[in-house]
Amino acid sequence: MLTILxxxxxxxxxxxxxxxxxxxxxxxxxxAPLVWLGCADPCSTVTEMREGDPEREALxxxxxxxxxNLNLDQGYTVQEIxxxxxxVTEFHAALLTVxxxxxxxxxxxxxxxxxxxxxxxxxxxxxxxxxxxxYKLLRDGIRRGYPLWKLLREENA
Numbered sequence: 001m002l003t004i005l006x007x008x009x010x011x012x013x014x015x016x017x018x019x020x021x022x023x024x025x026x027x028x029x030x031x032a033p034l035v036w037l038g039c040a041d042p043c044s045t046v047t048e049m050r051e052g053d054p055e056r057e058a059l060x061x062x063x064x065x066x067x068x069n070l071n072l073d074q075g076y077t078v079q080e081i082x083x084x085x086x087x088v089t090e091f092h093a094a095l096l097t098v099x100x101x102x103x104x105x106x107x108x109x110x111x112x113x114x115x116x117x118x119x120x121x122x123x124x125x126x127x128x129x130x131x132x133x134x135y136k137l138l139r140d141g142i143r144r145g146y147p148l149w150k151l152l153r154e155e156n157a
Contacts, residue, residue, distance in 0.1 A: 015036050
């Protein structure tokens with residue numbers, strides 16, 4: 001591996017690679033030399049795995065409905081989220097996918113709260129208008145004893 005890294009460094013060629021989350025250093029020091037050498041991009045398999053992951057797809061559905069129907073970077077209780085989704089079929093369906101009650105007809109407050117804890121901080125990316133945006137659900141304090149949840153959007157260069 002050190003021989004590959006030295007050869008890549010001496011060649012002084014830069015490989016234009018898309019960003020991979022917060023692994024910029026790894027991408028430049030390990031991934032780029034491997035791609036330069038002619039090996040398959042290690043991130044391509046990660047993309048393939050993500051595309052077939054039903055839990056990640058459910059998270060992406062909820063995030064996209066949240067950004068459409070709620071304000072970004074504003075805290076909401078689980079009850080407020082469900083209350084807003086009741087009147088929006090697609091949003092309600094996305095929440096049912098991750099937190100349906102035992103009867104399968106309603107969104108469970110308890111299950112939605114547990115699901116939000118489970119996916120907290122996981123990143124969903126979207127490309128729009130030539131820019132890449134990342135979204136993640138985060139805990140945002142407490143109001144009247146209930147945890148608040150917000151959707152944070154960050155723009156990546």
